[in-house]
Amino acid sequence: MSKMPTVKDVAVYAGVSVGTVSRVLSGETAVKSILREKVNDAVNALGYRPNVTARALRTSRTDVIGLIVPDITNPFFAQLAASVERASLECGHSLMLASSHDDREAEQSHVTAFLDRSVRGIIVVASSDSPGLHFEAPVPVISLDRRFGTFPLVSTNHAQAAALIADHLYRLGHRRIAYIAGPTDTEAGRMRKEGFVTRIAGFGKVGESVELEIAHGKFDYDSGERIARELLSRPPQDRPTAIAAASDQQAIGALRAARDLKIDVPRKLSVTGFDDISLANLVVPRLTTIRQPADTLARRAVSLLLEEPPGTEDEMVDGSLVVRGSSGPCPQLKVIAGDIN
């Protein structure tokens, strides 16, 4: 690989000007087919590949999309990243990935770094709600899953999806439910909680009312395990019969707590999650949860970014309920203590 051929080499080989070569390559302007063929032959003969850097300098555009996620080792974000990469590729773009480690400053500095390399656009899964200020960016910016600044957001319809869970548990007969909420400084955390709470409250008006208890934590395993352990350490008659968690990781933590306390899921306790990470289908029992359509979300985000002009409206994609083994009918509570647990 001595030296890459340039437009000039191609031009000489084909006996035309560099301008013509460029025109053939871009395919926009009309070029006589005789010349076009000569150029194409030269390209093949020389193994010419355009220098994207030079092109970028000239046009101040690249075909790189920047993606910032809070933590790539989080399975849901990994799935999202994979989907965004696929969607980008389908549109002829490459992906540049950065992790913010849930740190707002790192996030901001990654944005700057992306801007410095004049990416085509930036998709960010925010570390947490950013302050309202909408900074000017020379390229389109889209929020994915969690709102970044005031940029348009593509997300699951969290409220709708959370209501699906509420319906599911209500139909199974649960009337004492605990909800493990996510961080209130994330839109997802708030919306999921709100959707769940609102739907539960609605039941009181048309049917039997439900006793709802809410605890807040982070979206991670530990929060779920810790909160569930607290909830389940009470005497049986004071325990919820169902725990709905705001994330699969929390739910899996809750499953673990239940197991440690020897509480049978789903016969004594139902547990539900949110996200449908691949792990949800591997734990025992398999987790009833909400499937977030990662592929659709990613594709929409990339589309909004690439549209001319770029999209400015929020978009919501419905989630769907995935019923598995971790949820079941509300147990008949017999109040003879020995019979329980």
Added chain:
Amino acid sequence: MSKMPTVKDVAVYAGVSVGTVSRVLSGETAVKSILREKVNDAVNALGYRPNVTARALRTSRTDVIGLIVPDITNPFFAQLAASVERASLECGHSLMLASSHDDREAEQSHVTAFLDRSVRGIIVVASSDSPGLHFEAPVPVISLDRRFGTFPLVSTNHAQAAALIADHLYRLGHRRIAYIAGPTDTEAGRMRKEGFVTRIAGFGKVGESVELEIAHGKFDYDSGERIARELLSRPPQDRPTAIAAASDQQAIGALRAARDLKIDVPRKLSVTGFDDISLANLVVPRLTTIRQPADTLARRAVSLLLEEPPGTEDEMVDGSLVVRGSSGPCPQLKVIAGDIN
């Protein structure tokens, strides 16, 4: 953000030539401190940021490292990617990520794409052993975890680590062991198996011999579950007392099979993995496994890439045994059938 200032703007503002601005910015050549200050003031006043594209075109170098992994949703690769990103950042480089979906062609086309954008170097976790041909790359290429082409490899010392597992199980008294191997078309798969088998064979010469059975699968959950189910469906006296898997995912699949068949782990069966993905510490029981030092691996790979001249030697990093709840003493087999299982 009307128009980014350029070196020229800075030069005018500071009353010097663009060459001087460039020299101050690069910091290499000596520049009189009076001018240096003027330039720095101008840079701050104007909020100047160098255009990395122009710099790249001129120097045909960027500060982007390309990373190709087979599948970012695989937890171990996600961890590796996170570590590589961190290591790159520490060296002032950005990360460009691509997934090959375990497809050699996609892998190759990603390499080309990276080359096209003249990345500083490429790290690839190969989809499977590539053919021996060592193509010429204009930038350094390093294999990580799994060998790519004939490029230098940074990996865990798989054989050493696998021997650690063999020792562990032997000490626990297991004398009938099944090994779930990884794909033989990966170096990791082969080395782990070889290390395990060799160590087990060694016991026969100095102590009690061990009955070893080997099955091959992919590195994924399903392979582990399927193979373990087969192994464990036999009558108790024909079953292994320990299953060592070549990956955590396989091991977790095996745990699942054991659970389905109501075989108590670790009391009736020990199960071990390899990788120490974060999930390993979350399953029930927690998985005994080998910790691959992802951070160290990543840092070494980045170092080799950035060294002048780039490293050309393979590097091995020792893994370490992490003992958790999934492995225990070999059960005393009572041959009264009803008592078993």
Added chain:
DNA sequence: CTGAAAGCGCTTACAG
């Protein structure tokens, strides 16, 4: 429809 030329924003020999 095509060629000659300018210019994107830098870096770096080359003089002085």
Added chain:
DNA sequence: CTGAAAGCGCTTACAG
């Protein structure tokens, strides 16, 4: 030590 100038490889008005 510093400035003037060339040039990295492209694209795109501007003439013709």
